[in-house]
Amino acid sequence: MTLLFAAPDASGALRFIGEVERGAVCGCSCPVCGSALVARQGAANEWHFAHEASQERPECETAADRMLRRLMVEHVQTRGEAGGLSLPPYQQRVAIVRALINVHEDVQWGAQAMGGLQWRAEAAPDEPVAQARLDTGADLHLFVMVGEGQLPPPQTGCAQLVFRCRLPPGSVLRDRQAAEQYLAQHGELAWAHHPDTLGLVAAAQARLEARSRQIYANWLAMADAAGGPATVVDARPPPLFYGPSTRPDPRQAPRYACAPAHAPNVSFTLYRLSPTEAWLLYLLERVGPLDWRTATEKFYALAPYPGPFDGWAQALPPSVGVADLDVGVVRCTGFLDAVTYLSRRAHSTRSGRNPLAFEAV
Ligand SMILES: [Zn+2]
Numbered sequence: 435m436t437l438l439f440a441a442p443d444a445s446g447a448l449r450f451i452g453e454v455e456r457g458a459v460c461g462c463s464c465p466v467c468g469s470a471l472v473a474r475q476g477a478a479n480e481w482h483f484a485h486e487a488s489q490e491r492p493e494c495e496t497a498a499d500r501m502l503r504r505l506m507v508e509h510v511q512t513r514g515e516a517g518g519l520s521l522p523p524y525q526q527r528v529a530i531v532r533a534l535i536n537v538h539e540d541v542q543w544g545a546q547a548m549g550g551l552q553w554r555a556e557a558a559p560d561e562p563v564a565q566a567r568l569d570t571g572a573d574l575h576l577f578v579m580v581g582e583g584q585l586p587p588p589q590t591g592c593a594q595l596v597f598r599c600r601l602p603p604g605s606v607l608r609d610r611q612a613a614e615q616y617l618a619q620h621g622e623l624a625w626a627h628h629p630d631t632l633g634l635v636a637a638a639q640a641r642l643e644a645r646s647r648q649i650y651a652n653w654l655a656m657a658d659a660a661g662g663p664a665t666v667v668d669a670r671p672p673p674l675f676y677g678p679s680t681r682p683d684p685r686q687a688p689r690y691a692c693a694p695a696h697a698p699n700v701s702f703t704l705y706r707l708s709p710t711e712a713w714l715l716y717l718l719e720r721v722g723p724l725d726w727r728t729a730t731e732k733f734y735a736l737a738p739y740p741g742p743f744d745g746w747a748q749a750l751p752p753s754v755g756v757a758d759l760d761v762g763v764v765r766c767t768g769f770l771d772a773v774t775y776l777s778r779r780a781h782s783t784r785s786g787r788n789p790l791a792f793e794a795v
Pocket residue numbers: 464465466467468469485490491494
């Protein structure tokens with residue numbers, strides 16, 4: 435917890451611990467409860483404000499955070515008024531990751547505030563401290579965050595910009611000049627979200643979908659030319675499911691009941707063949723000493739989605755896989771046979787890391 439390094443004086447102005455007289459004559463009061471404060475400027479401890487006779491309430495613990503946020507707001511506001519608040523370009527990666535496909539495009543656009551920003555210095559931590567209209571047609575919500583604080587979900591039509599700074603050490607919080615230097619050096623203005631008001635994300639998505647369809651089409655043509663998917667399986671090593679670049683701890687990975695025995699942290703691909711028949715394709719978890727991430731053999735399953743339907747165990751030909759009634763899945767004979775079979779028959783496919791999101795497909 436940060437010690438209280440600054441507090442309002444009788445006029446409401448923010449005073450730093452190094453800028454007031456020691457003791458009860460400091461003239462500052464608690465920004466939470468309004469009680470008089472004493473300035474502690476001892477040699478042993480970090481300088482800080484304390485309540486007289488230790489009368490702080492539990493909620494007064496938030497006073498330091500509140501002062502830090504207020505300082506950050508003042509910092510950004512001063513920069514904005516001095517004309518130094520040019521907004522960085524907004525960047526977003528658009529990606530399609532599914533069986534056999536891993537394509538992405540980076541899109542970027544500029545966004546600047548039209549007119550001035552409306553400031554609300556006393557906003558709660560999860561509320562914007564300033565708002566404006568952007569020249570992209572979106573509404574700007576500016577937040578300030580200390581450390582790794584989480585933003586609330588964006589509102590429809592609103593862009594989120596955040597001024598973020600890691601918690602300053604107590605030594606720089608003695609006076610305003612040092613604190614502001616720290617914020618100027620370590621504070622970062624970054625976009626957290628911008629709605630696709632210019633249609634650039636949708637356009638990139640459409641290009642990637644077209645590329646994906648092309649990749650699948652080439653794939654099927656190649657399989658046909660080779661005399662059937664079985665030949666292709668022999669000719670090429672089985673492709674991997676693409677995972678994230680940094681893998682979360684498998685023990686903490688979410689588990690989905692609709693994908694029995696799935697490996698942790700993998701992508702799922704849904705193939706809908708008819709209104710009543712859909713299959714979820716995924717990598718099976720290895721049991722035993724082998725780590726599936728390094729194992730050369732990978733085993734895939736098709737689970738009836740969102741759960742077993744009538745006749746699921748006999749619905750797929752043996753060339754695709756064999757039903758395992760105990761687990762409730764079809765164990766794929768070969769990954770590519772399964773993908774080829776399903777790609778030809780599916781009228782829609784979806785991929786992602788959360789198979790529950792495919793419910794409406
Ligand atoms: Zn207080």
